[in-house]
Amino acid sequence: MNLNENYNKLKSILGLSLSLAKANFKVRNEGSYLGIFWYLLEPLCFFLVIILLRAVINQKSIDSYPLYLFLGLIMFNFFNGATGISSKILVQSSGFIKSMNIHKEAFVISVVLQYIFSHIFEMILFIFFIIYFKASLSGLIYYPFIFIFLCLFTLGISFILSTIGVYINDLFNVWNVVMRVLWFATPIFYVLTEESILYRFNLFNPMYYFLDNARQWIIYNTIPSINSLLIMIMLGIGIFAIGLIIFEKNKIKFAEMM
């Protein structure tokens, strides 16, 4: 009975999330001439800029650098985009939250779903890149495994941020700065060497584990170390659980705070 109830609740939360995400996705592309190509254009432009910059600054060469860079960019983009929007999604949806007893989780989940959609498009572009650079496609089958944990991790952080965002209005701006710092601190366009100062920092950087595992498996076809896989899995499940608990504890107060 109780199990059945929970199942129905989960189903209706997911259903609502999906239709909110679909509607937002449509609205975002509405009236723009290039439509969904914007999703690809943005990371692509960024990618080209960095490739050009790299020709100017001479760093030690990296194997299959374009793939290394692009995979890092799109994975970080996914995390950055979803968490950024989540930090203000509840305040933006205050109309609903105040006027109906709606599953509030759905707003946060719909943001992450929306970024999953666009990530899929970027992934398709990535596959073209792999083919173009004549790398092996076989490593790609491991990506869903990594991406599931990245999604859980992102969802957990999004739950936490959206909760804080109800109480603090300028969280979005603060988080933007944090993300910019993290962007430079994470080895997205450079390679981390053990003697650099950033190496220590990145041991505590969750994104590093996701990027590093994905790159090793997909681009270099080597199995990542068990340690770093375990850390990735624990981060995904742990942060998701913490985020969900924080959200559930606080959600009853949201309607009054907006």
Place this chain on the structure above:
Amino acid sequence: MEDRIILENISKKFYMGYTKDKTALERAVSLFLNRESRKDLVVLNNVSFKIKSGENIGIIGRNGSGKSTLLRVIAGIYIVDSGSVKTNGKLVYLTGFGQGLNPKLTMRENIFLIGSILDLSQRDIRLKFEDIVNFSGLKDFLDTKVYKFSLGMINRLNFSVGIYCLKHSNPDILLLDEVFRSGGDLEFQNKVIKKMEDFIKGGTTVVLVSHDMDLIKRYCTRALWIDCGKILMEGNPLEVVKEYIKSTTNPNSIKIS
């Protein structure tokens, strides 16, 4: 008869002049200076009543008297500071229709969007789709973007989706907060009221907050007059409405706390 809603000694305070629209810096400054004193506004003060199955209750009172807060407390959107709220059966709370309408989408897409916000699955909406479109009388505009609609058309769309979703979810308790003021024309308003009558007469327990005294007199079996978070009067709608109207013509009688 079974009790649908039981409220026992509920109280609700709001901290006014606190939290709202403040940035972190402002909050830190006011924390250090300790200037801002918290002002509590008592919105509901020791309210208790019971509503039996099949009863239709009308709630009247001035702006800021706590009517909407009361409904939100019953609906479980707000938590009470003290007292207990018990509801029995499936509950739906509506404050006007039109939550979630997205003007940049077409009418067809909006029907699906609003439907899922009102907790219907995609399959259920597909089943009701034909009825909703027919009721709204906007069949020719199915694939038009809603921002091109006139206000009246938007109201028609909102009501049609809202009412059919309501019918589908078939609640035991229906909380209505000023939903009847639609911008539809007379023909459509009559259609809406007729649909709502089905609920009111069909055994659903309806709690109606409205400033439309005719509605209260026509449909309610009992009326509550609330002021400053307290029940001033309770009983036969005709008498309560009469007293309420008498008080409004005498403006210096009551003030907001």
